[in-house]
Amino acid sequence: MKNQLIKIASIFALSISTSVFAGGDHGVHSSKAGEQKSMEGMQMKQSETMEMTQGEVKKIDPKTGKVTLKHGEIKNLQMPPMTMVFSAKEAAQLEGLNKGDNVLFAVDQNMNITHIEKKQ
Template identity: 35%
Template structure:
């Protein structure tokens, strides 16, 4: 009887430790929805704004924007460089946009741009 009881206890301990090990190995796995979540996170990291001026010659946009959380800035109207000159041709005055601005080489720069 003691051997049967000991065998049951050992079996339970092994089963629990094996399942704990397996759960730990899978803890860092993304089990789905990553594309949708990444798109949502990217959108959430963007700021909203309106194009007030397009200066193609200097590669700059004047944007009236909401808070820029990643830069710790309140809502205002500012001039930004663009990372990619092709961004200038994507917008015109009055367009509503979502964008990401970062400090690049000491200048506030639009690094991502999406029209609404």
Template identity: 40%
Template sequence: MKTKLTLVLAMVLTPAAFAEEMKGMDMKQSMPMDNMKMEQSDTEAQTAKATGTVRKIKQDKGSVTIAHGPVPELQWPAMVMGFKATVEQLEDLQEGDEIEFEFTSKGMNSTITSIKQL
């Protein structure tokens, strides 16, 4: 009986607990994250390269959403995510552009260091 109660509570409480965290995520993309490395310290920034497709550009927020392929350096699967970028990096981009880019990643914050259209 205790196991069933625990399971029922987990099923009821889990969606509410993570609903806020999931806002804005593109859930149409499959994102197996069991191998993702997320334990970076605040001082440890890693640099990586990837290719992808520009999904959304927010000039006023200094960000771009990219559907990118796997990033082996960070043990990331293919996914859709947002990156910080400068106005200059964003000015020649359009939604749908195929790109190659380099970025730094500190925990959940990723910033583009260079970007070019393919």
């Protein structure tokens, strides 16, 4: 039982570091030294104010919670516009969305969709 817990814990830790790595892959490699000091305060502010980004659904799989979006600039991730796959925090968030829909969405630091809605 204890062993199993340890195993689960290390898998969890691994998946966290993997998603952090994936996040780093997305172009936050400018200016580390100078901004390090203000980093903590900034991140707190980011999680409080949800930044909505525009996107267009290119592909959607409500079963797995994965959606391919052609998105505009994502300010809280400093990510330029591109087409990429996102995971919804809960697959149910993707219900009612279809390929070709224009959406507004928000993502967290791990690039999981925390909010997504059809743009009218």
